[in-house]
Amino acid sequence: MTTVRIWDLPTRLFHWALAACIVGLVVTAKIGGEAMNWHFRLAYAVFTLLLFRLLWGLVGGHWSRFASFFPTPGRLARYLGGRGTAADSAGHSPLGALSVFAMLLVLALQIASGLFADDEIAFSGPLTALVSGEWVSRATTWHKGWGQYLVIGLVLLHVVAVFAYLARRRNLITPMVTGDKVVPGAAALPSAADSAGHRLLALLLLTLSAGVVYAVVQFGAVPSLG
Template sequence: MTQHTVRIWDLPTRLFHWALAACVVGLVITAKVGGNAMEWHFRLGYGVLALLVFRLAWGMVGGRWSRFSSFLLSPARLVRYLRGNAPAEENAGHSPLGALAVVGMLAVLLAQVGTGLLSDDEIAFSGPLTRFVSNAVVGQATGYHKEVGQYLVLGLVGLHLAAILFYVLVRRQRLVRSMLHGDKVLLVPTVPSRDNLAARALALVVLSLSAGLAWWVASLGASPGF
């Protein structure tokens, strides 16, 4: 049976994935340590904000299989997948369950970062957007960020790792390897993701703009001498 090696995950998507994973781990650690580590918690939070903005933009202009249009979920597609009747080319990128996981993770992380920007620990650290909203909103955001959001993030991360183990051990799919080198071995040919120099230059521009936005948000809470 002929096999086809296809570039599914472009380099910007792969770098985003691993950078986000590292930042989330750092956020969890710094939150648990507290104290002066909260300075790094904020910095990592701004980093995640930049990464999320980048991913939302890259989901519209990135490689073929990184675009949201490639894994828009329909009930029919989900049923085909669960019954094992989905055509191979349909799931070359994210499977329907994988698509749900991506959307869920992005949504939960956006909520966590957003509430972090509005949080105040009433000791030494407050988000840059707290001065634009009422104390009641700050209290609600802080409560969600500390009591709800962090556990949603941890829960989704746990499910993500469990799903990877299932696919690797049960379905014998090398998901981790494909997110390292970008290629998948498929039984049918399919359109690869664009991953040339021009695409990577575009990604760098998008990331720079995303980082600029995160820096601007951070500066909103700075003193006049910032």
């Protein structure tokens, strides 16, 4: 049993920042009124985090890269058949990976629909003027209905899974705080890159992601030439 750096600092900060933003989004949506101003700010923050995670999934630490935990049929079959390797459970397990990708996809759809949604009272997404009223209606229906319920459902499923693993003496919380995990057969497992240079790269990618979000939001505010 050896300690290995599994989660680099950018991944850990992403995880907890995303969790906090999702809670804030649900709360502000339920409160409504002036709290919707914060709902928009938090939504833009989640948009930024999702873009960052997409990039970090390509160049981040080993266990944060999509290639290291993508749930291929072979990995799923091996894991479900009780033949999983140390690498299959060091980071995201194949089942956990399914949950991760489902969460990222649902959040992406929720953010995208929010950009075009309109509550027909006082608040509307920044891109509503770019599409027809029919598409605004569809986006609003999804955003306030299935999209919201799927996000809440996946979050609850995630929490239940974490506690289920705790009951089996597998702590998933501590590694996401410290970055390190005690695993068997660690000699064959690579440690995640987590140097100062690696973290600087993450900061640059986060800044780039924020710039893209700002550009998208501002694009919706540009008066139509027609």
